[in-house]
Amino acid sequence: ECLNEFLMGYQNMTDCRQLLTVAGPLRRLMATYNTACRLRITDTTTWPRGELMQLQKRFSPALIPPQTPCEIMDESAAWWAWGQYAEPERWIGHGYWWRRRPAELQEPLDNMAGSSMDDYDV
Numbered sequence: 164e165c166l167n168e169f170l171m172g173y174q175n176m177t178d179c180r181q182l183l184t185v186a187g188p189l190r191r192l193m194a195t196y197n198t199a200c201r202l203r204i205t206d207t208t209t210w211p212r213g214e215l216m217q218l219q220k221r222f223s224p225a226l227i228p229p230q231t232p233c234e235i236m237d238e239s240a241a242w243w244a245w246g247q248y249a250e251p252e253r254w255i256g257h258g259y260w261w262r263r264r265p266a267e268l269q270e271p272l273d274n275m276a277g278s279s280m281d282d283y284d285v
Contacts, residue, residue: 230261
């Protein structure tokens, strides 16, 4: 459903700013893809996550690249709040995903405990 909604709007666009008109369907589409495929790991028994550790070895320096908006997730399937997630059966197995900051928050991030829940790069 969100794919069709996105494609119907996208096919007539002439300017990249028009993507904002289909932002909701695009976010849902990316979250579904990331939850089901791209960001899911199969081994959730190792800590730190073994599959992420293997991924970082492919880069120089040996660090996983920072998250980007294409790695957006539905928070019910992803780590948040120091290890909590709402739907354990859908959990992707780690906290490496991009989280946009809630729009209603206007204060600057301070990297303290008070802002850590609102930080956008989980």
